[in-house]
Amino acid sequence: MIGISYKKYNLNFAYLILLIILLSFSFCKSFASENDNFKLSMQNSGSQKVSFHAWGGSPSINQYIQWAAMKVHDRYGIDLKHVKLTNTSHAVSRILAEKIAGKAENGSIDLLWINGENFSLMKSAGLLQEKGWAFDLPSFIYVNPEKMPDTVIDFGIPTDGLESPWGRAQFVFGYNSKKIKAKPNSAVKLKNWIKMNPGQFTYPQPPDFIGTSFLKQLLVQLVENKDALYEPASNSDSENLLAPLWGWLDETHPYFWRKAKIFPLSNAHLLRLLGDREIDIAMSFNPAEFSHAIEQGILSNDIKSFIFEKGSLANVHFVTIPFNATSPNAAKLVANFLLSPEAQLQKANLKIWGDPTVLDIQKLPLEIRNEFNMLPAHAAMLNANELQKIIAEPHPSWVELIEEGWLKRYAN
Numbered sequence: 001m002i003g004i005s006y007k008k009y010n011l012n013f014a015y016l017i018l019l020i021i022l023l024s025f026s027f028c029k030s031f032a033s034e035n036d037n038f039k040l041s042m043q044n045s046g047s048q049k050v051s052f053h054a055w056g057g058s059p060s061i062n063q064y065i066q067w068a069a070m071k072v073h074d075r076y077g078i079d080l081k082h083v084k085l086t087n088t089s090h091a092v093s094r095i096l097a098e099k100i101a102g103k104a105e106n107g108s109i110d111l112l113w114i115n116g117e118n119f120s121l122m123k124s125a126g127l128l129q130e131k132g133w134a135f136d137l138p139s140f141i142y143v144n145p146e147k148m149p150d151t152v153i154d155f156g157i158p159t160d161g162l163e164s165p166w167g168r169a170q171f172v173f174g175y176n177s178k179k180i181k182a183k184p185n186s187a188v189k190l191k192n193w194i195k196m197n198p199g200q201f202t203y204p205q206p207p208d209f210i211g212t213s214f215l216k217q218l219l220v221q222l223v224e225n226k227d228a229l230y231e232p233a234s235n236s237d238s239e240n241l242l243a244p245l246w247g248w249l250d251e252t253h254p255y256f257w258r259k260a261k262i263f264p265l266s267n268a269h270l271l272r273l274l275g276d277r278e279i280d281i282a283m284s285f286n287p288a289e290f291s292h293a294i295e296q297g298i299l300s301n302d303i304k305s306f307i308f309e310k311g312s313l314a315n316v317h318f319v320t321i322p323f324n325a326t327s328p329n330a331a332k333l334v335a336n337f338l339l340s341p342e343a344q345l346q347k348a349n350l351k352i353w354g355d356p357t358v359l360d361i362q363k364l365p366l367e368i369r370n371e372f373n374m375l376p377a378h379a380a381m382l383n384a385n386e387l388q389k390i391i392a393e394p395h396p397s398w399v400e401l402i403e404e405g406w407l408k409r410y411a412n
Helices: 002-043 059-076 088-100 116-124 138-142 187-196 209-222 226-230 238-255 267-275 289-295 328-339 341-348 366-373 397-410
Strands: 049-055 079-085 111-114 163-170 172-176 281-284 303-306 312-320 390-392
Touching: 049 059, 049 088, 049 328, 059 079, 059 328, 059 341, 079 088, 088 111, 088 116, 111 116, 111 328, 116 312, 138 328, 163 328, 172 289, 187 209, 187 238, 209 226, 209 238, 209 267, 209 281, 209 312, 209 397, 238 397, 267 281, 267 289, 281 289, 289 303, 312 328, 328 341, 341 366
Parallel strands: 049 079, 049 111
Antiparallel strands: 111 312, 163 312, 172 281, 172 303, 312 390
């Protein structure tokens, strides 16, 4: 009896394994077929030239986009041109101008790297492609909106499939661990540290994205009525809500690098100051930024990372297609590739870019999942617990008030 039961168990187990293999094969075949059909339908309609407007201030990001351009050219025959931006709002203004001029097709921008503030503006002004296109990308099956709602909600605004997630960001500080033993991981501690170490701190001048993000990070820490920050600014007494931020800056600016008479113009400039030991603390919106800079020889191994103890701002950045793109179908092929496990794996490698993936690792095929798990780590990166301590971005309407208020008070 024991022998017969054992054989039956083995037979049933074998059938189970075979069934799993067949189902896996069926899934992979189905996805491959769906991907091929998507590729065919996109390639057979419209131009194969894509004008990709994206921030061009990082050599590593520029190199990654060049790599992606080579891939989509080899696979789809797409000529992807990276138009380097210093400020995404300039591209948004161009699209808006084309709409006002009645240019409903053959627009100058096919694909745009975008943040929540500009997405909100473009969505409300009708500057985007039809709803749902991003959800229809074959690579979107590896996204998990239930687990990661920020892949479908941008700065509190539902994406409605008008933009495709590309990467994950979290606000982080980098510091000289040789000189700083106790991390100033709160707004109060940072203020005290700045006053005790004059000339060793600064931030990029708003409206630089990192500079504005630093101000938002401070505001979320300092304001008592935090819920008001997640509603349109017009719904609250914005002057009183912003007062703690201006008070913090008024108190600390006299102790800044160059006494806050001038500010770095970009995040790259800020990193150089940290690398040259002119300052002891810098900041980024990429948790792997400082690790990547160490790998590239820009920073020394003494640089480590920290966030505020109550958490740090985090969001997802996206790519979108304007309403009047000349090559919308080819742009969808590019967006699909940028979201693919292959491209996300390449992007997440800190030796290449270090931008965290928007994919749910558990939804990936086992082989690719293992490759993600084997990505190089670095001593300068945040630990797993810190990466979970995130704070949602305030409503995008606060950005304009913060930047206007800052320029009025502190611009030289």
